[in-house]
Structures are given as C-alpha cells and as structure tokens.
Amino acid sequence: MTHTLADMRRDYTRDGLSEENAPLEPLSLFEQWFADALKTEQPPVEPNAMTLATVDAQGRPHCRVLLLKGLDASGFTFFTNYESAKGEQLAARPYAAMTFFWPALERQVRIEGQIERVSPVDSDAYFQVRPMGSRLGAWASPQSRVIKDRAELESLLENIQLQFADKAPHCPPHWGGYRLLPERIEFWQGRASRLHDRLNYRLQDGQWARERLAP
16 A cells, blocks of 8 residues: 555646736636636536635644635635534634645645634525525534434434424524635646746735745
C-alpha cells in the first residue's frame, strides 16, 4: 500500500497564473474561476463543494466538506445547524478556512477569515428554496449528536412530518447561515514538475495586497 501511494502522481500542464492576467483584488478572480469550474467540472464533482476547517475551544482542528451557497462582496456563505459540532466550534472561535479544488482545471483556492452569522431573514429566505426533504431533515436531525441507530433518525423524521403535515416548515431557530469574511485568498494553479503558480491576496487596512508564493 505504501509503495502504491508513493508512486501515485500527476503532472499539471493545463494552464498558468501570472500577475499580468490576475486582477488586483481576489473576488473577481474567484468568480471567474468558479464560472470556469461550472463549465468544466463534471459530476460527481460539485464545483461549489469546499472543505471547511474550524478549530474547537481546545485548539484542535476539524474539517468537513460543505457546499457554498452564497457569494457577494462581503464574503462566502454556507448553511448548517448552529448546534452542530462545527456550530459549537465557530461559537468558540469564529474563524475558519475554506478550500475549493477543481481537478479538471488543476486549480485550488484557499480562503481564510472571520466568521459571522447571516441575518435570520437571509437564513429563512434560503431555507424556503431548499427541497422539502431537506427542510424537514433540518428539523429532524440533532446534527453531530449520538443517536442509537438509523431507526431513531427515521422516527424523528416521521414526527416532524406529522408536525408539518398541514403547513410548510419554517426555518428552525437552530439552523441558518454563516458568512466567511475573507482576509486571505490564495489561488493555486498546477504547473509541471510541482513548480505551481500561487498568487496570494492579503487584506491590509481595507485594501488587498497581492504577492506570489513559492510552490
């Protein structure tokens, strides 16, 4: 197994990333790369899938894959259960990091910054456009808590289905959105011989500073 892993490698030759072709601020470049991913990546890859890293009160890191559900000038938005493990971690330490990886394009984006909750109005607006099964699931699942078995989860769902049998479910008070306010965004373009292009943007006094990092 170790020998097999050591032999696994891929050379990156698709594209490059130069300062001449990169804007002075990062959000427009992210939007361009995301649009490219929407056109290029094929299922089962989800272009808006990203790894979210958080840190708990003891300083231990945790990461998981989530879906980006909003992007504007203020930041990157995702939704989850506020009482989940990640919710508790963000309450204790409201900072996080995101990583997007688009293998067909040989690109990666890393984003770091402070976390804030989105407004209840915005959370409810997104909740109402989710599929009904997802809305009911948000009410039914005590996310990250230990449960006895699958039957317990299905029983919780049945109870919620009865509760909302004659009315549409509203957004639960324990569920909603977070926005990552970017302070650092790094764009990585794979290049041959592992000499990758890395352009890093850092927010300084309200302005973005751009720099190249060694691969």
